[in-house]
Amino acid sequence: MAKPRVLFVCHTGAISGAELVLVDLVQPWAGESALLFENGPLAPALAAKGLKVTVSRWGQGLTQVRRDSSILKVIPLVGRLFGIVLETIAAARRHDVVYANSQKAFVLSALAVSVARRPLIWHLHDIISSVHFGAMQRRVQVTLANLFASRVVVPSKACADAFIAEGGKQPLVVVVPNGLDIAPEALSPAQIRQQLQLPEGPLVGVFSRLAAWKGQHVVLQALARTPGVSCIIAGDAMFGEQAYAAKLNQMVIDLDLGDRVHFLGRRSDVPRLMRAVDAVVHPSIDPEPFGRTLVEAMLAGVPVIATDAGAASDILQAGRAGTLVPPGDADALAAAIINIMSKPPELAAQLNYAEARAKSHYGAAQMLRAIAGVIDDASGARA
Numbered sequence: 121m122a123k124p125r126v127l128f129v130c131h132t133g134a135i136s137g138a139e140l141v142l143v144d145l146v147q148p149w150a151g152e153s154a155l156l157f158e159n160g161p162l163a164p165a166l167a168a169k170g171l172k173v174t175v176s177r178w179g180q181g182l183t184q185v186r187r188d189s190s191i192l193k194v195i196p197l198v199g200r201l202f203g204i205v206l207e208t209i210a211a212a213r214r215h216d217v218v219y220a221n222s223q224k225a226f227v228l229s230a231l232a233v234s235v236a237r238r239p240l241i242w243h244l245h246d247i248i249s250s251v252h253f254g255a256m257q258r259r260v261q262v263t264l265a266n267l268f269a270s271r272v273v274v275p276s277k278a279c280a281d282a283f284i285a286e287g288g289k290q291p292l293v294v295v296v297p298n299g300l301d302i303a304p305e306a307l308s309p310a311q312i313r314q315q316l317q318l319p320e321g322p323l324v325g326v327f328s329r330l331a332a333w334k335g336q337h338v339v340l341q342a343l344a345r346t347p348g349v350s351c352i353i354a355g356d357a358m359f360g361e362q363a364y365a366a367k368l369n370q371m372v373i374d375l376d377l378g379d380r381v382h383f384l385g386r387r388s389d390v391p392r393l394m395r396a397v398d399a400v401v402h403p404s405i406d407p408e409p410f411g412r413t414l415v416e417a418m419l420a421g422v423p424v425i426a427t428d429a430g431a432a433s434d435i436l437q438a439g440r441a442g443t444l445v446p447p448g449d450a451d452a453l454a455a456a457i458i459n460i461m462s463k464p465p466e467l468a469a470q471l472n473y474a475e476a477r478a479k480s481h482y483g484a485a486q487m488l489r490a491i492a493g494v495i496d497d498a499s500g501a502r503a
């Protein structure tokens with residue numbers, strides 16, 4: 121059977137974890153197409169992988185509609201959404217399979233394939249629950265999935281369970297863990313710190329976009345309880361979280377952490393920065409659908425402290441490959457940081473185990489194989 125022609129659809133042009141996964145997984149699909157509803161750095165990133173990228177005429181500003189918006193706020197946008205659906209129908213007709221990389225992309229693609237009659241894969245990067253989605257949104261997404269999706273790809277059991285709990289059909293679901301392929305860092309931690317002018321002494325790092333549910337504020341609270349420990353925070357406010365970023369800056373002043381906390385903004389050298397710190401902290405207060413940063417830290421050979429919610433427990437194998445603390449618990453996080461800084465004897469074995477686990481379970485090649493299988497199955501389902 122000839123390789124199917126695939127149309128990748130994405131609602132945003134910004135690059136957060138879900139879009140980094142997309143950039144990784146389109147690798148074998150050079151020559152295929154991507155339709156983005158909004159322009160942004162994702163367009164050149166996909167073009168660099170050989171995709172033909174089209175940006176919608178109608179989608180600019182669409183991400184300003186929050187995921188938990190009421191249906192009333194969405195109504196004025198209906199004309200533009202209709203325009204995007206028409207564009208997607210036209211593009212879908214030139215391809216064998218439509219691959220939607222987000223829930224907004226999926227909803228509009230579902231409407232499009234109901235007309236264009238193409239198999240539709242939904243790569244669901246989120247945990248569908250009341251934490252991030254309104255009741256109406258959850259119902260619409262799951263109903264459309266049950267009606268129009270050939271497969272729903274999720275990165276973790278936590279995502280699969282949530283989809284099924286909301287009424288999603290279990291046979292649609294395929295768990296494909298995110299896979300990463302990161303070249304080992306040649307420089308030593310001391311060299312990196314010097315090169316990047318990072319603080320000396322005990323240092324932890326947080327590597328996520330700034331968002332309340334990502335929990336950077338809990339790290340600041342923990343730092344107030346761990347004198348002498350500095351922290352770098354990489355990432356910026358992406359989806360309307362500027363007020364949270366301002367709150368973090370105010371907390372640094374209020375807690376007198378100005379000389380120990382360093383906001384680096386969004387960085388493109390995360391693996392190198394991770395290698396330079398004594399521990400990577402992943403402090404999400406709501407369940408993580410996956411958490412690429414966990415795997416990146418495991419591959420970098422750096423201790424990970426993560427909150428025990430969502431996929432983190434699976435990835436860190438219930439604490440064998442890292443330290444798990446309760447979400448939102450600054451005391452527990454502070455205790456975990458102090459423990460790592462004391463370099464406990466069991467740490468070396470844990471780091472070796474974590475690195476081996478990251479390579480065996482979360483490699484890019486595995487993800488690419490699995491996704492190719494899903495696309496092949498879906499295109500066969502069309503015949």
Ligand code: UDP
Pocket residue numbers: 136137138140327328329354355356385386387388390410411412413414416
């Ligand atoms: N990241 C980055 N630059 C930054 C902060 C984060 O490139 O300044 C990357 C990080 O290395 C990871 C991704 O953003 O690959 C975040 O993915 P994750 O699954 O942890 O979170 P998401 O954004 O999907 O919720």
